[in-house]
Amino acid sequence: MHRSFDEGYRLLPQYCEQVNRTNPGSIASVYGNPIDNCFQRLFISFQASIYGFLNGCRLLLGLVRTYLKSKYLGTLLLATGFDGDGALFSLAFGVVNEENDENWLWFLSELHDLLEINTENMPPRLTILSDRQKGIVDGVEAYFPTAFHGICMRHLSESFQKEFSNMTLVNLLWEAAHALTEIEFEAKTLEIEEISQDAAYWIR
Template sequence: MLRSNTLWLRDYANEVQRCNPDTTVKIDVYGKEDLEKTTRMFRRIYVCLGALKRGFKEGGRELLGLDGAFMRGKYPGQMLTAVGVDANNGIYPVAYGIVESENQYSWTWFLTCLAFDLFSNSNFTFITDRQKGLLPIIAKLFPSVEHRFCVRHINENMNLTWKGGDYKEMLWRCATSTTIVKFQKNMDDLKNYNKKAHEWLSKIPPEHWSRAYFSGIPCKHDIAAIHDMADNCMDVGTSEDWVHESYKLQTWMNVYSHKINPVNGRDLWSDKAMK
């Protein structure tokens, strides 16, 4: 039996879930459901593939970047994404959604779906650009998380007024400071270079800076202290024992051990998916 175009999306979602266990697909439509109508007007879709969901949880790095991008072509809209970072600092996709526009309502819907998949009481750190209204949504749905602004977006906004490589270099020195003292020194350097640029950057609350105070990898001072303890007959193990589990090779292998299965063409969809 032929299916109408309006039902192909649900059939596709069923097939994705059949081929990829533990996958979440949620479809949102305009208006109230009317059982007498056979079609609905599409508004949003959320997808979190089971393999990516399991791999993200294996990684041990509860870091998620949120962003939106315009859709081009025949069907306009926006794509919302949640991406993690693997042990090699590579981008690891977790979930995506196609929505009508990037606004408070679509982000609330997307993050509600994400909270269901990843547990809202986890100690995530979210990194975002400076979308208005997004922080209260995150705080409500993920009460235990921290938040940081994306330095690349800060640089792009800064570059609108203060152009040149010097500003970018000083900004990244601030962002990669490994101690509070170094951060403050780098901020003072910017202040001496351009007071207005320093005032603009200082408006970002310190708790929202994505600074590298703790990376999970011992710095040279930590290594020196570990060797000193070893010289004093303390059992400190190896230097690798002090590295966070998320950076170890076995963890990286576990993350990518989950397979994303391809989806059959529509002619091969099962009777169950077609119902």
């Protein structure tokens, strides 16, 4: 807040050491580019967040990103749980130089290690929600093979609308997503198929 951005980046290793020392059980690591040692990645999960997620949250994780607006830009990656009231509960965050498949794979690897260290067995019922970024899809398959990977309906709906630009189809897609049984889902999918076989194939 009171110094230069450059000084802030230089202090990150010291900050991570302090987090690990004063918050036992926390995970805080900063990584530099091996060529010039410039900032590349940061991963932080506080012990209270880890304990709270494993002992008070549903086994559901949302993976999201947001772009940073500071001088050096970058991307904030987040793993967010949901408590018993459905409120967001932050488990871990990472800061990376850019959003790409390699950085998502790294983040999911760190997340896997965090959960493995703090549980006897990786929760087999874990559900992960995200968009369809290739790095996330590959990372979930590699590091959470027993998890169910659901795609965020907002992202799915946006992709579907770009592909077919038909609001009737988009509305039917949402109705299919809200179906409570497989029979109801199939009925909505058949309605979509009557309008566009390509759209039904895209959904399936």
